[in-house]
Amino acid sequence: MVVLSRRSLFTVAGAAVGGGILSGCTGVAGSGGSGGGDGGGGASGTVSYAFWGNTVREENYRTAFEDMAEEVSDIQLEIEFADYNAYRERMTTQMAARNVADIFWVPSPDVLTYHANDLFRQVDDIDSLDLSDFDDSDIESFKLSGEFNTMPFGVHIPVLRYNRTFAEEDGVEIPDQWSWDELAEFCLDYSDNNPHDRRALSYRADHDLSLQNWLRQHGEQLWTEEGGLGFTAETMIAWIEWWERLREAGATTSISEQDGVEPSWEDIGDITLLHFGNANHVIDDAAMFPDLEFSLMHPPVASDAVAGYQFLYTPRMGLYSGVSDDVVEPAGHVLSYVINSIDLLREVGFTMGTPINPRVAEEYREFATPLEVEMIDLGEENRSADRTPFYESPPGSSEWRVTLRRVLEGIIDGSTTIPAGVDQMMSEVTDSLERAS
Incomplete structure (x- = not known):
């Protein structure tokens, strides 16, 4: 098969959307590898796998798949x-054409939008998907609207x-x-007294x-x-x-130092002590800053935090609802390898988070x-904490971050007040949710 570079993928994407753009084709193991399972179980076939990232992630996953x-x-x-961004745009076009990759990463703002558009096939009936390391509570937490899809x-x-x-x-x-109050006081004191003219914290009201x-x-x-707004104006005002x-x-x-409301780490990573993030x-x-040591x-x-506030956000892979029957079993092996293999994780690292598989997380400590x-x-x-449910972004909410950043810009430049900006945000997002419903 033709191997397209990342640059050529973008060149042909507009013309080839819906046609299964390939940036590579390689043989791949099923759920084998260190701690990975059965190694394919006799299933065979071709499975398309779509994901996003930078060139380093692409290279790491390509190497991992070649190892498999x-x-x-x-x-x-x-x-x-x-x-x-290109991935999300392409998925929108492919959704309309009903020509989506067999397995695809699901952007966090689009989980329930894809669900509402019937893009997901259930996965709990796939014999080749090895879920033996997960307990019933794990499986229950993976479901969307009661469906393990x-x-x-x-x-x-x-x-x-x-x-x-x-x-x-x-x-x-x-x-x-x-506590939030203690951190605020620390930041104010640090900004007045540190000898290197550093900032205590990057501005991250949009995170x-x-x-x-x-x-x-x-x-x-x-x-x-x-699928509605779950917060009050009072609590959002207090955050801002x-x-x-x-x-x-x-x-x-x-905002000028960090090049916008959403900070550019390249610009502020060597002038700030603290930083909120994933x-x-x-x-x-x-x-980016190999001479500096960071900790979390x-x-x-x-x-007065309420009980159960802790949460996990779990990036998801979807199996396309239109996948052909003969692809389901080999796709299950691919899914298994991604979640169960130490070998893959050692290659791709933690850029998409720590392992969802608790066994793999523990074994990876080595x-x-x-x-x-x-x-x-x-x-x-x-x-391990007792956690209240966490709800995914509903259809119509995909641009809420853009709206929040625009509101924050208005507050910062003085064109609006915090209460008025929050009212504006809540009104715009609510309108978008209602249109989508």
């Missing part, structure tokens, strides 16, 4: 790859990242846990998992189970006020870097 091909050669894997393959959690190198140079002690952590601590959520207090005092990076983002971010901790906890160990530990603490 050395074990089992009777399942051919056709790879479709693009960066995140996507397969999570990683775990994302919100974290507060800190620069160990800067903390040592500046003579500050990072506690095991902050989705951190916002959801705040809402859940206050007994609310971003979305309801029915927390950030604005620090930004106006100079305790966070300015745990998995530290892998790529730390690589749980986000602040409100003094190979893990110190940062990866921290990711595993924090994820396991959230996983």
